[in-house]
Amino acid sequence: MPEKNVAAVLRGVRLLHQVCDAIERFGEDILGPAGQWLKVAGRHKTTVLSKAMKACPTGGSILEIGTYCGYSALRMAMTLPGARVVSLEVDPAHMVIARNMVAYAGLAHMIDIWTGHSKDVLPRLPRKYGGRHNFKLCGVFMDQKGSRYHEDLSVIEQLGLLLPGAVVVADNVLKPGSPLFLWRLCKGQSYDNHVVRVREFAMPSDDWMSVSVLRAEAAQAFAEASVDSPVVEKAKGISPVGNWPVAPEELIQLQWESDRIRAQATRPGSGSVSFDEWAKYASNMKEKMALHGIVETADAANLEEGAELWSAT
Numbered sequence: 001m002p003e004k005n006v007a008a009v010l011r012g013v014r015l016l017h018q019v020c021d022a023i024e025r026f027g028e029d030i031l032g033p034a035g036q037w038l039k040v041a042g043r044h045k046t047t048v049l050s051k052a053m054k055a056c057p058t059g060g061s062i063l064e065i066g067t068y069c070g071y072s073a074l075r076m077a078m079t080l081p082g083a084r085v086v087s088l089e090v091d092p093a094h095m096v097i098a099r100n101m102v103a104y105a106g107l108a109h110m111i112d113i114w115t116g117h118s119k120d121v122l123p124r125l126p127r128k129y130g131g132r133h134n135f136k137l138c139g140v141f142m143d144q145k146g147s148r149y150h151e152d153l154s155v156i157e158q159l160g161l162l163l164p165g166a167v168v169v170a171d172n173v174l175k176p177g178s179p180l181f182l183w184r185l186c187k188g189q190s191y192d193n194h195v196v197r198v199r200e201f202a203m204p205s206d207d208w209m210s211v212s213v214l215r216a217e218a219a220q221a222f223a224e225a226s227v228d229s230p231v232v233e234k235a236k237g238i239s240p241v242g243n244w245p246v247a248p249e250e251l252i253q254l255q256w257e258s259d260r261i262r263a264q265a266t267r268p269g270s271g272s273v274s275f276d277e278w279a280k281y282a283s284n285m286k287e288k289m290a291l292h293g294i295v296e297t298a299d300a301a302n303l304e305e306g307a308e309l310w311s312a313t
C-alpha cells in the first residue's frame with residue numbers, strides 16, 4: 001500500500017477512536033458532574049460488549065436495537081471489522097445524529113441505521129437485505145427499552161435469523177431492568193447464559209449485562225420453524241419457538257416498576273432520578289431477582305485483567 005494511503009488509514013483509525021473518546025468524556029466530564037446520565041454502553045460496558053462480540057460466529061451481521069448517538073454501533077464495528085452493523089432507532093432526531101456521527105467517524109459503509117420502532121421494523125428488515133435466508137445474524141445487541149427485549153428477541157427467533165452460536169447481548173438488564181427477558185433466557189433451554197455485573201457508565205451504580213450464546217440445536221429448531229410473519233408472544237412463557245415456566249407475579253410487578261423508573265428518568269428536564277436512587281433501585285432489583293434464581297454469574301471487573309467473559313466470576 002502506498003505510504004500516503006497508509007497515513008490516511010491511520011488518520012481514519014485515530015479519528016474513529018477520537019469520536020468514541022469524545023462521547024465518553026462528554027458523559028463523564030460534563031454530564032456526570034451535573035448529575036445527568038449519558039445512556040451509552042461506555043467503558044466497562046464496552047469491554048463486555050467487545051468481548052462478547054469477539055465470540056460471535058463468522059459470516060453474519062450484527063443487529064443493534066437502540067442506536068442513540070451511534071456510540072456502541074461504532075464500537076461493535078471496530079471490534080468486528082468484517083461484519084455489517086444494522087442498527088434500529090425509533091427517535092428520528094437520534095437517528096440523524098447517529099448517521100452524522102458514523103459518517104464523520106468514517107464507518108458509514110459498515111453501519112446501516114434504520115429509523116422506526118423495533119416492532120414495526122424488525123419483521124420487515126430481512127427484505128431490505130435480500131430476504132431472511134440471506135440475512136443471518138452472528139450477534140445482537142439489545143439496548144432499547146428493557147421491557148421489550150423478550151418480544152423483540154422472539155421476533156428475531158421466529159424469523160430464523162440467528163446463526164448457531166450467535167451471541168445476544170442485552171444492556172441495562174438490572175437497571176432499569178428486564179426481569180421477564182432474564183426469566184425467559186435463564187429458564188428456557190435455547191441459550192447458554194451469563195449475567196455479568198458491570199459498573200454503569202459514568203454513574204456510581206452497578207448494572208448487569210446479559211450475554212447469551214444460542215445453542216446449535218435451538219438454532220436449527222428456530223430455522224426449521226421460521227416464518228416470514230412472526231406473531232407477538234401471546235402468553236408470557238409460551239412462544240412459538242420454545243417454552244419456559246410462566247413468570248412469577250413478582251417478576252411481572254418488577255417489570256412494571258422498571259418501566260415506571262425508566263419513564264421518570266427520561267422525562268424532559270431529566271435529573272429526576274438521582275444517582276443515589278439508581279444505586280438503591282439496582283440493589284433492590286438484585287435482591288428480588290435472586291429470589292427467583294436470577295443472579296449474576298460473572299463480574300466485568302475481572303475482565304480488565306484479561307480473564308475470559310465466561311470465567312469472570
Ligand SMILES: C[S@@+](CC[C@H](N)C(=O)[O-])C[C@H]1O[C@@H](n2cnc3c(N)ncnc32)[C@H](O)[C@@H]1O
Nearest residue numbers: 040041066068071072089090117118143144145
Ligand atoms: C440506551 S440508548 C442506546 C445507546 C446505544 N446503544 C449506545 O450504547 O451508544 C436507547 C435508544 O433506544 C431507542 N429505542 C427505545 N425503544 C426503541 C425501540 N423499540 N426500537 C428502536 N429504538 C428504540 C431510544 O430512542 C434510544 O435512543
